[in-house]
Amino acid sequence: MPDTVRPIDDLLTVLFPDGLAPGTVTEQTMRDLIVSLKAYTDAAIPANIVLTYATKQDIWAGTDTAKIVTAKVLADAMEFVAISYASGTPALNMATFINAQITGITGNLTLPNPTNAKAGKSGSIRIAWDAVANRTLTVGSNWKPVEGSQPVSGIASAIDYVDYQIGPGGLISYTVRKNAVA
Numbered sequence: 001m002p003d004t005v006r007p008i009d010d011l012l013t014v015l016f017p018d019g020l021a022p023g024t025v026t027e028q029t030m031r032d033l034i035v036s037l038k039a040y041t042d043a044a045i046p047a048n049i050v051l052t053y054a055t056k057q058d059i060w061a062g063t064d065t066a067k068i069v070t071a072k073v074l075a076d077a078m079e080f081v082a083i084s085y086a087s088g089t090p091a092l093n094m095a096t097f098i099n100a101q102i103t104g105i106t107g108n109l110t111l112p113n114p115t116n117a118k119a120g121k122s123g124s125i126r127i128a129w130d131a132v133a134n135r136t137l138t139v140g141s142n143w144k145p146v147e148g149s150q151p152v153s154g155i156a157s158a159i160d161y162v163d164y165q166i167g168p169g170g171l172i173s174y175t176v177r178k179n180a181v182a
Helices: 008-015 027-042 056-061 071-077
Strands: 080-083 099-102 109-111 122-128 137-139 143-145 159-166 172-177
Touching (some): 080 122
Parallel strands (some): 080 099, 109 137, 143 172
Antiparallel strands (some): 122 159, 159 172
């Protein structure tokens, strides 16, 4: 039997007869599905269909389910976003970055419990210390070190990274890479 371009709805009904579980799929049905999908993807997109693309802000927030993500936008979303030092305790809104950097530090630093923390999100916070040695880092109660306490390098002009992963309930596992390469 020759391969036939068939309506996708018909093929899906054969593949998923009850709408949920896969049915008995013949080799010919699979071949028809492949040929049909190729025919649909090779066709021009009709003028009445509007494609909406995600921005890096959509990626950071992680709340939009209807936008198309491109490789460039995904790469742009991974950029380090500047966060103001703000006298020792910067505001951490996890809907505004994946990776962040804190510069202009003139004292000890506290990473507070962030807002908009979503389980599964992970990234890094780059900390560029000033020229004074022995600065300290404290963290909010939701931050849990992976292996015991995680002091920072304490070296003047060092670059430390706090690598984090958000778990259930907003708990954040973290490690500190001390005096890392900038």
